[in-house]
Amino acid sequence: MSTPRFLQLPPAVRRTTVRTPRGSFAVLEALPVGEPERHPALLVPGFTGSKEDFLGVLQTLTGAGRRVLALDMRGQHDSPGCDDPSRYLLPELGADVAEILVALGPEPVHLVGHSFGGLVTREAVLAEPAMVASYTLMASGPAAIDGPSAQKAAALRDALTGALSMEQIWQIKLGPDARAAGWAEEIIEFLRHRYLNNCTTGLVTMAGELLSAPDRTADLAKAADDTDLPIMVLYGEDDDAWLPETQAAMSARLEAARVVIPGAAHSPAWEAPETTAHALTDFWNSAERR
Template identity: 25%
Template sequence: MDQLHPTYAPFASRRVTVRGVDYAFTDTGNSGFPVLLLHGWPDDRSIWRHQLPYLQSQGFRVISVDWIGHGESAIPTDTRRYRISELGADTIALLDTLQLDRVHLIAHDYGATVSWETVANHPTRFSSYCALSVGHTVEILQDIATGHLLRYLWLILHGMDRASRYWYLSNEAQRFRHKFAAHPDAERILEKLTHGGDTTFWTIWEKANPSYDAIYRHFFTEQRQKRITVPTLGLYSREDEWMTEGQLARSYKHVDASWRYESMRGGHWVQLERPDEVNAILGSWLAQVEPC
């Protein structure tokens, strides 16, 4: 089992069974309105270690979760269990288990990919939504189709487990160190990848959610009709090494509610790199959308 970043230690870890699998999470447990934090690749819930105490100090009850296959949560062997639709169902089941009627949702990277769909499918469970770095899936596909394919070749690489690890780890992990230069936890992630035992976390998102499946669901099923009907914030960091700005900036096209867009300096893991600035934006956003 992975150990969370040491600075996350003051916050007790809890576990709950959700749709047959064990999820690890942190819950500040106070009586404020709940905020749910969802991480992405290749992280765990300790990526929010600067936001959790800040939001708690603002009076919110803060819950951060390890996705299955990550951190201290279970590691199902069935790849289908990691599909976006399955993780969305887990999100709602978690809220039910914790008896939370509605939450503010803040999500990063693949956590945001899951959340765009989850919020569209279950709008009554969310008072607001904030997506960091990653926009609506349709807009990512649009970028790929209109000249940004090379920027997203990692989507294909990450779907090939052995090839992906070899590419990152060859030549004494030079490519890894280059691509993750802005990640404050890069050495910890490298240690998990090389000596941490189970490496499901490294490629499971792409293996479970190939591009052709995203195309099919968002263009040929009822998912294409689903809209975001809660207040939504997009937060992009301009030195992002993995995502273009357009895919997030254009995501307003899928929102039938108030939309706010912010861009700032920083790399893909901006909540770790520039936590005070991110916290100020999140605090301002939550004050703006505070439930009655």
């Protein structure tokens, strides 16, 4: 079967693997023309997401002369998983990200965490602040998710711990929802493949973490103050996961830069890629001038 158009990689992007003492992780790696001249960047997706969520921004982000990687976390899509639930707890996933930062070094890395990936990368920042050149929370929040998104995560967790397989959940609920949303058939097929490729143990445990994460904003604010770490909170004006006012309040507590992306909801890198890429590039360049 030929590769769907939306998954065909730009010339500067390739699929590869980052190997660390904690395991191997699938990435999309985007390289600039010529030698990279700036700090690299690492983009971490959310719950049920993958590195492909950032396809729309990778090429643009290399334009300033930096290497940019988008990650599949442990058990996500193309990254190997395991059946040990403890390896999917937030501190453990954060430790994975911290090892990847070390592997990308020796210079500090611009780190971006989308949605649940924001909770994961926060753990990495708290553990290894010296390895982070700047930190962006993209459509993420200060603590456990609530509202309709929490209900969806809980329903998936409960179905997987019950009698249903991921294939059955796709056939009964997720596939029909994707078609009702009007997605193109090639996108629906990719989403199905990605769901089925996820480690079930990982999905169940990560859902539990998403639903119970503590508020560590004060810890992050102190770490940023101690290390002079630039932080940005970036989200869509219509975000329906963590509400915009929740993210704005988190930004104020962090004394962080705040960017609201017009015309975007919970996935700015997909829904408004050029605007999101330019906001990230401006923030990263500013952080390097400090």
